[in-house]
Amino acid sequence: MPPSFVRSSKFRHVFGTGAKRPDNAYEEINNNNNNNNENSFKKYVIFFKFLKRIRKILINIKVSGSAWDTNLVKVNPKFLSVNLEAGGGGSFAVIPLERTGKQQDNLPCFNGHSAPVLDTDFNPFNDNIIASSSEDCKVMIWNIPEEGLKDNITTPVISLNGHDRKVGHVLFHPVADNVLASASGDLTVRIWDITNGEEKVQLSGHSEIIQSISWSYNGSLLCTSCRDKTLRVFDVRAGKITMETSGHQGVKGSRAVWMGDLDKIATTGFSRTSDRQLFIFDTKNFGSPIVQENIDTSSGVLMPFYDNDTRMIYLAGKGDGNIRYYEFVDDNKQLYFLSEYKSSEPQRGMGYLPKRAVNTSEVEVARLYKLHHNAVEPISFRVPRKSDNFASDIYTDTCDGKPALTCEEFFSGKDADPILFSLKDGFVPIKREFSVDNEAAAASLAHNEEKMPTTEKELKEAYKEMKKEIEQLKSTITQKDVKIRQLEAQIEQMNLNK
Numbered sequence: 001m002p003p004s005f006v007r008s009s010k011f012r013h014v015f016g017t018g019a020k021r022p023d024n025a026y027e028e029i030n031n032n033n034n035n036n037n038e039n040s041f042k043k044y045v046i047f048f049k050f051l052k053r054i055r056k057i058l059i060n061i062k063v064s065g066s067a068w069d070t071n072l073v074k075v076n077p078k079f080l081s082v083n084l085e086a087g088g089g090g091s092f093a094v095i096p097l098e099r100t101g102k103q104q105d106n107l108p109c110f111n112g113h114s115a116p117v118l119d120t121d122f123n124p125f126n127d128n129i130i131a132s133s134s135e136d137c138k139v140m141i142w143n144i145p146e147e148g149l150k151d152n153i154t155t156p157v158i159s160l161n162g163h164d165r166k167v168g169h170v171l172f173h174p175v176a177d178n179v180l181a182s183a184s185g186d187l188t189v190r191i192w193d194i195t196n197g198e199e200k201v202q203l204s205g206h207s208e209i210i211q212s213i214s215w216s217y218n219g220s221l222l223c224t225s226c227r228d229k230t231l232r233v234f235d236v237r238a239g240k241i242t243m244e245t246s247g248h249q250g251v252k253g254s255r256a257v258w259m260g261d262l263d264k265i266a267t268t269g270f271s272r273t274s275d276r277q278l279f280i281f282d283t284k285n286f287g288s289p290i291v292q293e294n295i296d297t298s299s300g301v302l303m304p305f306y307d308n309d310t311r312m313i314y315l316a317g318k319g320d321g322n323i324r325y326y327e328f329v330d331d332n333k334q335l336y337f338l339s340e341y342k343s344s345e346p347q348r349g350m351g352y353l354p355k356r357a358v359n360t361s362e363v364e365v366a367r368l369y370k371l372h373h374n375a376v377e378p379i380s381f382r383v384p385r386k387s388d389n390f391a392s393d394i395y396t397d398t399c400d401g402k403p404a405l406t407c408e409e410f411f412s413g414k415d416a417d418p419i420l421f422s423l424k425d426g427f428v429p430i431k432r433e434f435s436v437d438n439e440a441a442a443a444s445l446a447h448n449e450e451k452m453p454t455t456e457k458e459l460k461e462a463y464k465e466m467k468k469e470i471e472q473l474k475s476t477i478t479q480k481d482v483k484i485r486q487l488e489a490q491i492e493q494m495n496l497n498k
Helices: 025-031 039-054 407-411 438-450 456-497
Strands: 015-018 072-076 079-084 090-096 112-113 115-124 126-134 139-141 158-161 167-172 178-185 190-192 198-203 210-216 221-226 228-233 239-244 255-258 264-270 278-284 291-294 302-307 312-317 322-329 334-341 347-351 364-371 375-382
Touching: 015 334, 072 115, 072 347, 072 364, 079 115, 079 126, 090 115, 090 126, 112 126, 112 139, 112 190, 126 167, 126 178, 139 167, 139 178, 158 456, 167 334, 178 210, 221 255, 228 264, 255 322, 255 334, 264 302, 278 312, 291 334, 302 347, 302 364
Parallel strands: 115 167, 210 255
Antiparallel strands: 015 375, 072 079, 079 090, 090 112, 115 126, 126 139, 139 158, 167 178, 178 190, 190 198, 210 221, 221 228, 228 239, 255 264, 264 278, 278 291, 302 312, 312 322, 322 334, 347 364, 364 375
């Protein structure tokens, strides 16, 4: 019998731990009530463990019921944002991470959108700045108070206006300060300077809805997955598609995430037979995936998260209770399944904590925030170690949270990799000031006011204007159809004369 070999890896034994108490915690306490003192001591140990874990969970949150495919929750080292269900408009809550337990019924929120909020994203270089996108075709930039929200905030710092359809995705640049990408139902991705609300670049070429966007390691490229089953990579500043290839062939949602400095892209989607899949594409040979992995036959969209420091990919399926995680080895272009975090409670969304905020004293390599129907639960992934010393072999230098480029430098053509630092001495969030062009901000907000009828009379007038515009468009289309038929007839006559 040939000898068997176990692959050497520091992450083979990574395990996930949820913050929620075990379902039988109270049962164990009640069953021990009549036991001796030793068992009574165990009872209190169980009880205090339960208290310690339940305090980490945020509950009593009215999560958005929007059918748009988004993660619904985002996290940074200080705050957590959740899209909320709101009547007559759109809102989202931003909650300090230390404010756990049951939340108040009337949770303070940002509610400046006139339609449901679809996506949010924190500025990676300023923990107190967040962007939101909505069905009202707008992207808004908000300033978060240091102590968190105490009252509702309805007016953003600045509004980014330009999209013609609902805006489904927003994502900040990983290297340049104050640069934001937004993807819309108008089939475009727009790149913004958020300090003055200026649209710098518009990326087009999609034939159907854009399902996800992801920046490259230095932010010079942007990849998109689309409902037309095509994976595209754009040169952002040139505004052109540099490469494209066929992606997953199923009709359900697809996601793409850039794999850090490896110049590879991981995608999740479905096959023609509805199998959930994970592909990895090499941008140096983009024709076909170098890794194709069939996961299972569940129906939920897979949300991928990539850790560039450990080369691990986390897959969380919507409607699942499980999170699978893999390790990619670039030397032999192989993907290895590590393990699976299992739970009986399904997740509606998932947020990924930036690596600079993990707990190194517990050898935590990742932390995901699982969204339940009315609660958010942190799930910690750790490497089992007996030593209390800093695990330098586990924690390579990671992104510092400081911009390597200004917005002006980036659009002038300059490139740079993210600034890195060591986690050995820990990480302390620093508040940075954020300033905008006051004139541009005032103009953007005035634009919002002009476009939002509020009274019944204004709504009727807006309806009449829209109806008139539709009739004009119908007339134009009819005239164009007549002209097309005339030209076709002329071409046919010319062919006959030949």
